[in-house]
Amino acid sequence: MNTAGYPTAWRPPSFFGTRGRQRLALAGALAYLAVSIGTLNIDPQRVLAGVGRAIDLFGRMIPPDFSRTGLLFRGMVESLQMAFAATLAGVVLSVPLGIAAARNLAPRPVYLAARGLIVVGRTFHEVIIAIFCVKLFGFGPVAGLITLAISSTIFLAKMLAEDIENVRVGPIEALRATGAGFGQVVVYAIVPQVLTRTTGTAIYRLDANVRHSTIVGIVGAGGIGHTLSASFSRYDYDFAAAILLCIIALVALGEWFSDWVRRRLR
Amino acid sequence: MTADLAARYPTIWRRRSRRESVIAWLWVAAVAAASVWSVSALDIEWLFFRDAHEQAIDLAQRMWPPRWSYLPQVVAPLIETIHIATLGTAIGVVFSLPLAFLAARNTTANGFTWAIGRALLVGSRSVNTVIWGLLFVAIFGPGPLAGIAAVAARSVGFLAKLVAEAIEEADRGPIEAIEATGASTWQVYLVGILPQVMPVLIGTTVYRWDINVRESSVLGFVGAGGIGIYLYASINQFAWQQVAVVLLAILAVVIASEAVSARIRARIS
Numbered sequence: 001m002n003t004a005g006y007p008t009a010w011r012p013p014s015f016f017g018t019r020g021r022q023r024l025a026l027a028g029a030l031a032y033l034a035v036s037i038g039t040l041n042i043d044p045q046r047v048l049a050g051v052g053r054a055i056d057l058f059g060r061m062i063p064p065d066f067s068r069t070g071l072l073f074r075g076m077v078e079s080l081q082m083a084f085a086a087t088l089a090g091v092v093l094s095v096p097l098g099i100a101a102a103r104n105l106a107p108r109p110v111y112l113a114a115r116g117l118i119v120v121g122r123t124f125h126e127v128i129i130a131i132f133c134v135k136l137f138g139f140g141p142v143a144g145l146i147t148l149a150i151s152s153t154i155f156l157a158k159m160l161a162e163d164i165e166n167v168r169v170g171p172i173e174a175l176r177a178t179g180a181g182f183g184q185v186v187v188y189a190i191v192p193q194v195l196t197r198t199t200g201t202a203i204y205r206l207d208a209n210v211r212h213s214t215i216v217g218i219v220g221a222g223g224i225g226h227t228l229s230a231s232f233s234r235y236d237y238d239f240a241a242a243i244l245l246c247i248i249a250l251v252a253l254g255e256w257f258s259d260w261v262r263r264r265l266r
Numbered sequence: 267m268t269a270d271l272a273a274r275y276p277t278i279w280r281r282r283s284r285r286e287s288v289i290a291w292l293w294v295a296a297v298a299a300a301s302v303w304s305v306s307a308l309d310i311e312w313l314f315f316r317d318a319h320e321q322a323i324d325l326a327q328r329m330w331p332p333r334w335s336y337l338p339q340v341v342a343p344l345i346e347t348i349h350i351a352t353l354g355t356a357i358g359v360v361f362s363l364p365l366a367f368l369a370a371r372n373t374t375a376n377g378f379t380w381a382i383g384r385a386l387l388v389g390s391r392s393v394n395t396v397i398w399g400l401l402f403v404a405i406f407g408p409g410p411l412a413g414i415a416a417v418a419a420r421s422v423g424f425l426a427k428l429v430a431e432a433i434e435e436a437d438r439g440p441i442e443a444i445e446a447t448g449a450s451t452w453q454v455y456l457v458g459i460l461p462q463v464m465p466v467l468i469g470t471t472v473y474r475w476d477i478n479v480r481e482s483s484v485l486g487f488v489g490a491g492g493i494g495i496y497l498y499a500s501i502n503q504f505a506w507q508q509v510a511v512v513l514l515a516i517l518a519v520v521i522a523s524e525a526v527s528a529r530i531r532a533r534i535s
Contacts, residue, residue, distance in 0.1 A: 033356075036349040040410045040491075050406040057405055081304035088301045123520040124513070127396060127484040131501055136321050141308045215396045218487060225397075229488070232400045244393060251392035 061241035068239060075217075075224035076246055082144045082216075082223055083209035089145075090152025090209075091202050097153060098160030099186065104172075105164060114157070121154035130216040141222030148209050148216065155208075159201045163194040200262045207251075207258035214247050325506065332510035340496055340515050347492035348519065350410050350485065351478035354417025359471050361422045366429035366463075367455060373433055387430070390423025395481040399490035410491030417478050417485075425470055432466040433459055469531050476527035483516045 066072065100106045101114035129150055133143040171189040180188070217225025224243060231240040282290065367373045369383030393401075398416035406412045441458040449457070486494020493516060500508040 032352075036353060040346060040349055040353075040414075042411050046406060046409075046411065050411075054405045057401075078308070081308055084300055084304040085308065088297075119521065120517065123480070123517050125480050125484045127487055128497070128513075128516075131498075132325070135325065135501075136318050137315070145308060211392070211394060215394045218396060218400075228397065229400060232404060237404075244397070247397070248389055248392040252388050255392075 057237060060237040063238065064241035064245055065236075065238035066242045071227060072224075072242060072246060075227040075243070076250060078141050079213040079217075079223035079225075080210065080250070082141050082148060083206060083213040086145050086148030086152055086213075087202060087206040087209050089149035090156050090205060093149070093153040094156035094160055097157035098164065101157055101161035102164035104167075104169075105182075105186070105190070114161075118154055118158050118161075121150065122158070126151050126212045126216060127219055130219050130221040134220045139220045139222075144213060144216040144221035144223050147221055148212060151212070152205050152209060156198075156201060156205055160194065160198055163197050163201075164190055167193040196265055200265050203258045203261045203265075207254045210254040211251050214251075328506040329510040331507065332514060333505075333507035334511065336508045336511045337515070340493060340512055343486075343493045343496055344515055344519055346410055347482045347494075348479060348523070350413040350417060350482045350490075350492050351475060351523075354414045354482070355421055355471060355475045355478050357414065357418035358421030358425055358474070359467070361418070362425035362429060363467070365422060365426040366433060367459075369426060370430040370433035372436075373455065373459065383426075383430075387423045387427050390419060391427065393420070395420040395478075396484060396488060399485045399488045403489045408489035408491075413482060413485040413490035413492055416490055417482060420481070421474050421478060424474055425467070428470045429463055429467050432463040436462045465534055469534050472527045472530045472534075476523045479523040480520050483520070 097114055097117070100110050101118055103111055106114065126147055130143060130147040133147045133150075137143045137146060167190060171193070172185055175185050175189045213223045213225075214228070215225045217223040217227070218229045220226065224247065228240060228243045228247075231237075231243060280287075365383060365386060368379055369387050371380060374380040374383060395416050398419045399412060402412035402415040402419070406415065436459050440462065441454060444454050444458040482492045482494075483497075484494045486492045486496070487498050489495070493512060497509065497512045497516075500506075500512060
């Protein structure tokens with residue numbers, strides 16, 4: 001019997017199915033890499049120069065300069081306030097939009113309009129929305145608040161609509177059988193089923209808003225982002241490092257709080 | 267005696283005990299107090315709201331109709347935006363794998379290395395892509411290179427966190443089986459754990475790529491390449507009809523990338 005054709009060493013199976021397909025995927029990835037780097041005209045000399053500049057930059061960031069506590073504290077508090085007020089506004093506004101975007105509750109035209117609004121709204125990054133809010137409401141935290149409120153409303157409405165679409169139909173049918181109106185169906189059949197999850201999403205969004213509130217300031221919409229971008233443009237790197245550390249601390253704290261609350265809700 | 271019994275066995279059903287309802291009301295009061303504080307301290311100038319709708323209508327009228335002749339100029343930066351997202355995600359994946367093994371409790375060497383891994387995760391995730399962009403523009407100068415580095419820096423933490431969780435939840439069976447054959451630590455990682463976390467890695471990578479396309483659309487605001495520069499320039503020139511073209515182009519690209527990402531993820535799971 002001829003066993004020469006059988007391999008003696010085991011190789012783990014390929015993720016792409018066959019070896020040929022794996023090679024093809026690898027070749028495709030390499031080709032893409034070559035094309036994209038070619039079109040972006042990345043200068044290797046600039047990359048190398050960047051390494052030296054990075055060392056210099058981090059050298060100037062250490063030690064972080066926490067001496068301007070007033071400015072730092074005011075910026076952080078403003079970011080936090082924007083995040084909180086925006087989450088609240090988002091929760092309130094997302095309820096009608098979420099109900100309108102739920103297939104099992106809203107009439108078809110309303111459903112399509114609400115879904116369209118959600119798809120378009122989710123596409124645009126907070127910073128793009130912030131520019132328009134700055135144009136409409138002037139510089140300052142109000143523009144940031146409205147930016148975050150808009151994106152929170154859209155996010156929370158999407159999650160709420162999905163939760164509503166996943167509710168059990170039993171309670172709804174039971175209430176309808178008793179002759180309950182639309183409002184009564186929502187209050188007694190939908191709210192008890194989605195309340196816990198929606199609270200969890202709202203808390204998650206608060207945490208996300210804290211993160212986003214640190215960047216809308218770059219286009220003039222208030223918060224710590226404005227102070228941060230100003231310190232970068234003035235080459236004030238030790239102050240920038242202090243701001244970055246504060247942002248990391250605040251975001252980590254927010255994430256921990258949101259995890260803690262959501263664990264308790266379950 | 268009877269009062270005692272009545273307190274112990276109430277005749278009316280209540281959802282919460284007295285203690286629970288007090289705690290619930292305290293939460294409500296805390297939320298109310300925090301919201302009053304944050305709204306009042308923001309110094310909201312309500313006057314601005316009075317004509318906001320008129321301004322919005324005015325802006326919309328200026329944006330319409332979009333100046334389609336501007337479209338050919340934004341095609342190249344749009345492609346650059348996608349390249350920034352893709353290359354940034356790719357670099358992020360490469361760095362996230364070792365970081366995930368470092369930050370997972372069952373594969374890290376000791377408590378100290380675990381703490382380092384966790385600190386890197388938190389640092390990478392807490393700083394927004396745009397802020398990473400500010401930092402890398404200071405390092406590499408303006409251009410797509412800074413954008414790629416920013417996207418990669420933010421993606422590393424995102425990917426590594428989810429992969430680290432998958433590593434911690436990996437099935438013990440295959441790992442023990444491979445350990446029993448006398449495999450080295452590297453072989454256990456490569457053959458025992460990596461195939462188990464591969465679906466999570468690929469799923470989150472594709473998901474992150476689609477988020478990164480959206481984030482790359484604004485990196486230009488801090489000078490880190492992509493379509494954002496054109497959007498910012500058009501807004502600063504008050505060329506609202508060009509702004510409309512750029513926004514519609516971003517809308518198309520982001521929706522397309524979301525659709526691609528959703529299809530790939532549906533096929534994996």
